[in-house]
Amino acid sequence: MEDIALIKCIKYDVDLLEKKLREGFDLLGGDEFLKKLIPKDSKVLLKPNMLSVENKESPVVTHYAVFEAVIRIIKEYSNNISFGDSPGFGDSRKAAEKSGLMEVADKYGVSFEDFKESVHVRLDNSILCKSWNISKAAYEADVVISLPKLKTHAMAYYTGAIKNQFGCVPGTQKATWHTRMPNANNFCKMLLDLNTAVGTNFAILDGIIAMEGNGPKSGQSYKLNTLIMGRSLTAVDSTAVRIIGYDNPLDTPVLKEAYESKWGVVLPRDINILGEDIETMKVRDFKLCRKGGNFYFISPGVTNFLRGMIAPSPALIKEKCIGCGRCGEVCPEKPAAIEMVPNGNILNPKWNMHECIRCFCCQELCPVGAIETKYSNLGKLLKLDKR
Numbered sequence: 001m002e003d004i005a006l007i008k009c010i011k012y013d014v015d016l017l018e019k020k021l022r023e024g025f026d027l028l029g030g031d032e033f034l035k036k037l038i039p040k041d042s043k044v045l046l047k048p049n050m051l052s053v054e055n056k057e058s059p060v061v062t063h064y065a066v067f068e069a070v071i072r073i074i075k076e077y078s079n080n081i082s083f084g085d086s087p088g089f090g091d092s093r094k095a096a097e098k099s100g101l102m103e104v105a106d107k108y109g110v111s112f113e114d115f116k117e118s119v120h121v122r123l124d125n126s127i128l129c130k131s132w133n134i135s136k137a138a139y140e141a142d143v144v145i146s147l148p149k150l151k152t153h154a155m156a157y158y159t160g161a162i163k164n165q166f167g168c169v170p171g172t173q174k175a176t177w178h179t180r181m182p183n184a185n186n187f188c189k190m191l192l193d194l195n196t197a198v199g200t201n202f203a204i205l206d207g208i209i210a211m212e213g214n215g216p217k218s219g220q221s222y223k224l225n226t227l228i229m230g231r232s233l234t235a236v237d238s239t240a241v242r243i244i245g246y247d248n249p250l251d252t253p254v255l256k257e258a259y260e261s262k263w264g265v266v267l268p269r270d271i272n273i274l275g276e277d278i279e280t281m282k283v284r285d286f287k288l289c290r291k292g293g294n295f296y297f298i299s300p301g302v303t304n305f306l307r308g309m310i311a312p313s314p315a316l317i318k319e320k321c322i323g324c325g326r327c328g329e330v331c332p333e334k335p336a337a338i339e340m341v342p343n344g345n346i347l348n349p350k351w352n353m354h355e356c357i358r359c360f361c362c363q364e365l366c367p368v369g370a371i372e373t374k375y376s377n378l379g380k381l382l383k384l385d386k387r
């Protein structure tokens with residue numbers, strides 16, 4: 001049985017957040033718990049979600065007020081705190097500055113790590129991936145705290161505590177993992193191994209303003225008023241997906257793989273939710289990105305042909321496209337599964353679906369949300385698009 005703290009918080013006010021997070025830590029065991037989690041003056045790394053260069057109030061990134069409240073508490077246990085991430089696109093320093101995280105870090109003497117330097121790590125007890133290049137700063141930290149944003153995700157359905165740590169893979173090496181793990185099942189196993197390699201110790205999920213719909217970058221804000229904290233990343237994520245509408249956490253690929261690999265607790269019966277009653281926190285109108293469970297159709301046993309017929313694919317919202325070409329640049333396939341074709345004065349992407357591995361990096365990193373996930377007619381017939 002794993003304890004997590006489920007906290008209701010209705011706004012990004014740093015004093016209120018500090019109070020709420022302290023309540024959460026108290027539920028988990030208070031000062032004794034924190035002393036065990038953060039041995040005196042240990043090297044602590046905070047890993048917020050800085051997917052791309054975003055404004056302060058953007059629902060794409062972890063809110064700076066949550067970050068500040070966390071630092072205020074952690075500071076009482078260690079003076080050796082750093083933070084960092086490696087965004088999917090763009091410069092990590094700029095991402096930290098624009099989102100307000102850098103200003104907060106400077107105020108409290110928290111150092112910045114750009115995650116450009118990596119170390120080679122071998123993981124003998126892996127589920128799937130034994131050899132890793134990961135951020136040196138993350139690997140060498142004594143305590144790693146994931147500070148994810150609760151969002152929908154086109155490939156993984158949901159991104160939270162586990163998926164957030166994909167940023168510990170430096171820069172363009174992330175694309176290599178997409179190419180090496182073209183199906184969602186293996187990609188999710190890789191994420192679990194990554195968390196083992198990094199040694200993520202704790203997660204505080206920012207779901208006060210979450211993202212629904214076309215996440216993780218181009219969806220809409222959803223006021224969920226939720227914070228979830230715990231040592232078990234699977235327990236935190238399992239609780240989060242139940243709140244947004246997946247009644248069975250095994251309907252999301254990362255948690256299904258975690259359950260089958262016995263990587264952390266996933267089932268509600270194994271999670272002790274402290275604080276709020278989950279039933280009062282659940283919402284029914286949250287727009288999910290993918291209907292639960294249909295990842296079975298993209299399992300390795302399914303032929304590419306059938307997968308092509310059923311699985312959703314990236315599709316252009318023509319009127320939004322500004323012809324920047326970023327989608328083609330971030331496509332991990334070599335050559336890219338996207339070709340830019342003229343459309344009046346600009347270029348629009350055209351997909352080669354025979355080559356596309358449906359990693360949705362193009363959808364994730366389009367700067368203007370001009371790419372959505374679309375189901376084929378067969379997929380619609382099978383009601384895979386219903387949510």
Ligand code: SF4
Nearest residue numbers: 321322324325327366
């Ligand atoms: S779809 Fe998005 S990323 Fe691709 S060219 Fe258009 S605006 Fe740029």
Ligand code: SF4
Nearest residue numbers: 331356357359360362
């Ligand atoms: S076209 Fe988009 S979804 Fe397909 S492989 Fe490239 S980035 Fe991934």
